[in-house]
Amino acid sequence: MTQDTTRSPDLSATASGPDRAGSGPAGRPPVSRRRKKNRAWDEVPRWHIYLPLGIYLVFTLVPFYWILLFALRPTGSTSLVPWPLTFDHFEKVWTERSFATYFENSLLTGVATLIMTTLVALAGGYALARFDFKVKRWFMLALLCSQFVPGALLLVPLFQIFADLSLINSLMSVIIAETVFQLPLSIILISGFIRNVPYSLEEAAWVDGCSRFTAFRVVVLPMLRPGLVAVGSFAFVHSWNHFLFALMFLNSQDKQTIPVGLNTLMGADSVDLGALAAGGVIAAVPVVIVFAFIQKWLVTGFSAGAVKG
Known part of the structure; x- marks a missing residue:
């Protein structure tokens, strides 16, 4: 009897090839690259993120606060805080206007x-x-x-x-x-x-x-x-x-x-x-x-x- 000496391909080496090369699944970046990106994002100072967002929020909310201020404070008041609250303006526009x-x-x-x-x-x-x-x-x-x-x-x-x-x-x-x-x-x-x-x-x-x-x-x-x-x-x-x-x-x-x-x-x-x-x-x-x-x-x-x- 003759012994079959044909060697099957090394599937483990083939399967592990992409991991050794550092490539991830199709359509996704390698794991090592994603980890480096995440670490770089974590190293960004928080104020670099929150300062622009805070400035944008101020420019967005100040006009709304100004409208609420005039709508809720009494006529003739110059206070920057709507106190005491009054709903006379809402009643006026809803009924009289x-x-x-x-x-x-x-x-x-x-x-x-x-x-x-x-x-x-x-x-x-x-x-x-x-x-x-x-x-x-x-x-x-x-x-x-x-x-x-x-x-x-x-x-x-x-x-x-x-x-x-x-x-x-x-x-x-x-x-x-x-x-x-x-x-x-x-x-x-x-x-x-x-x-x-x-x-x-x-x-x-x-x-x-x-x-x-x-x-x-x-x-x-x-x-x-x-x-x-x-x-x-x-x-x-x-x-x-x-x-x-x-x-x-x-x-x-x-x-x-x-x-x-x-x-x-x-x-x-x-x-x-x-x-x-x-x-x-x-x-x-x-x-x-x-x-x-x-x-x-x-x-x-x-x-x-x-x-x-």
Whole structure:
């Protein structure tokens, strides 16, 4: 009998080769390099980090504190501390200056713009992400170029269109104008997010007997939650803060929104700083609350929708 003298390769040496060479798993830097980087980061003095952040925080929070100071301290007071606290300015703007009506109109306009923008952007974004047509590139270019057109440039034709439709002094005119101006960016974001959803998931749903709409509703739509939050919040905040459309298309006081209401607090000869500051706080609080709850979804949605999958 002959003995097989063929030697098998040294698997242990091969497996340990990358470790000896100092390379880590695919796509990751070597362990030694990561450790050196972490040690270098730990050696950075803490004040190099906290000092710039502290300066930035001061520049960010001082204007907010100044607004709260004027809103909460009594009229005529020059103290840098809002004491004794008074809510007279809030009561004045909410009741005497009709801010309750302005708040309701702004909320209605913002929510309606959010819903209309999200629905139309879903349809347009899905078409751009899943279908190929001849003018697709030109359509995308037109969407991008429309972002360079200021809203003030289109006020006259928009006013004429809404006048012909008998929509002047109606909140619907502001809702339509806000939706139209929000759609290009919203469609681009939604289409980028849909591209990151594997097309094979929809095909598998079709094989199981789902229609295209059912597959979109069951498979794709749940995965678009961060993108929908990003688009909806952006549309709501822009509509809530926009001043020009409400000023031009709404005439009566009971139809005005909060930005126009804040403008009415500034007279030709004098400005009620306490009332103006209280109105600014009322205008800012809803937006701050919304962003506090959706910030995680907002960052995820913008980052995912901005990258082509």
